Amino acid sequence: MSTTTTTTTEESAPVTLTLAYDKGIHEQYKYSEYLPVYDNQTHFPPLQPFEFKDKGAAADKAKPNLLSKDNAELKVSNLTPVIGTEIRGLQLSQLHDVQKDELALLIAERGVVVFRGQDFKDIGIEKQKAFGRYFGPLHIHPVGSHVKDHLELHNIYLGPDNEYRARNKNNKLTTVGYHSDVSYEHQTPGITILTLLSVRPTGGDAAWASQTAAYERLSQPIKTLLEGLRAEHSGFPQAEGGRRDGKFVRREPIKSEHPIVRVHPATGQKALFINPGFTKRIIGLRDEESDALLKLLFKHISLGQDFQVRVRWEEGTVALWDNRVTAHTAITDYNVHNPQEGLRHGFRITTLADKPVGVNGLESTW
Numbered sequence: 001m002s003t004t005t006t007t008t009t010e011e012s013a014p015v016t017l018t019l020a021y022d023k024g025i026h027e028q029y030k031y032s033e034y035l036p037v038y039d040n041q042t043h044f045p046p047l048q049p050f051e052f053k054d055k056g057a058a059a060d061k062a063k064p065n066l067l068s069k070d071n072a073e074l075k076v077s078n079l080t081p082v083i084g085t086e087i088r089g090l091q092l093s094q095l096h097d098v099q100k101d102e103l104a105l106l107i108a109e110r111g112v113v114v115f116r117g118q119d120f121k122d123i124g125i126e127k128q129k130a131f132g133r134y135f136g137p138l139h140i141h142p143v144g145s146h147v148k149d150h151l152e153l154h155n156i157y158l159g160p161d162n163e164y165r166a167r168n169k170n171n172k173l174t175t176v177g178y179h180s181d182v183s184y185e186h187q188t189p190g191i192t193i194l195t196l197l198s199v200r201p202t203g204g205d206a207a208w209a210s211q212t213a214a215y216e217r218l219s220q221p222i223k224t225l226l227e228g229l230r231a232e233h234s235g236f237p238q239a240e241g242g243r244r245d246g247k248f249v250r251r252e253p254i255k256s257e258h259p260i261v262r263v264h265p266a267t268g269q270k271a272l273f274i275n276p277g278f279t280k281r282i283i284g285l286r287d288e289e290s291d292a293l294l295k296l297l298f299k300h301i302s303l304g305q306d307f308q309v310r311v312r313w314e315e316g317t318v319a320l321w322d323n324r325v326t327a328h329t330a331i332t333d334y335n336v337h338n339p340q341e342g343l344r345h346g347f348r349i350t351t352l353a354d355k356p357v358g359v360n361g362l363e364s365t366w
């Protein structure tokens with residue numbers, strides 16, 4: 001069931017919102033103000049270029065402020081040798097700027113950093129947005145549901161009343177779909193912050209793959225070939241899928257041609273920057289060549305358990321990852337038709353970063 005309501009924002013006339021959930025199911029829910037709605041009216045112009053300075057670029061590699069020896073509560077553990085760090089005993093909400101800079105570098109180095117026991121979900125929407133904005137301008141998703149009056153908070157929710165995302169995968173053998181968030185943008189996301197407000201007793205983990213390690217494993221001839229190439233990333237299928245499902249597309253889809261090997265501005269590390277979610281073809285190759293090479297690389301990324309990490313959500317978990325050096329996937333191994341088993345709901349804040357730069361300064365085009 002969906003109902004509609006109206007709201008007034010400072011700049012605009014009342015807009016129609018479609019509630020994407022059944023009020024009856026979630027009436028008692030503590031985070032009901034975060035439940036998904038669709039603004040069916042506000043249309044955004046294309047994103048404009050902006051100067052980006054990576055917060056991690058000037059940070060101290062030893063991270064003496066973030067990982068201070070004076071913090072007796074602090075527990076830092078590597079989830080795998082290659083990717084993923086878990087931190088307990090430190091509140092994201094309390095970090096000062098120098099600590100945030102070191103965190104940006106840590107996320108770039110480790111791909112994903114998982115903070116446990118966080119009060120972040122309870123600090124209020126304005127502070128949550130301000131935290132994200134420290135790292136870069138906040139992305140507004142062109143299609144997805146969001147939090148009422150806050151389009152920058154992309155909703156993470158698959159329920160009986162918001163099934164269109166799950167339905168896209170209905171005819172697939174698996175729900176696993178590695179991607180880098182909205183990689184079709186001209187200046188693609190850097191850090192994404194995913195906060196779950198309600199977690200299930202089991203099910204709904206997420207996984208990340210290190211694109212730095214995925215690149216590193218390739219043979220030198222393939223590395224050299226890929227370093228000279230760009231690939232097309234497209235937002236069109238996502239927008240068309242949304243329209244097909246009756247969703248409002250709030251910004252017209254675009255494509256970008258990004259270097260296949262991307263150099264991270266803070267670490268200088270090379271990473272594969274293609275993903276099965278949004279990358280469509282390799283520029284300059286024949287169709288069969290492009291298909292074969294992308295198939296090889298997508299298989300490599302998706303099957304490389306030895307450079308992946310799977311994270312179980314706990315009450316109070318916040319995960320932060322760098323989309324420039326990782327691909328990630330939700331793992332929808334639960335029955336989205338039965339919220340009685342437990343609600344999985346949260347929000348994503350996505351910060352935009354640099355226009356990708358490849359090896360020898362290879363630039364993105366569009």
Ligand SMILES: O=C(O)CCC(=O)C(=O)O
Nearest residue numbers: 156181194206329330348
């Ligand atoms: O729900 C999840 O675990 C991840 C969903 C996702 O891909 C995202 O938030 O970017």
Ligand SMILES: [Fe+2]
Nearest residue numbers: 179180181328
């Ligand atoms: Fe994602």
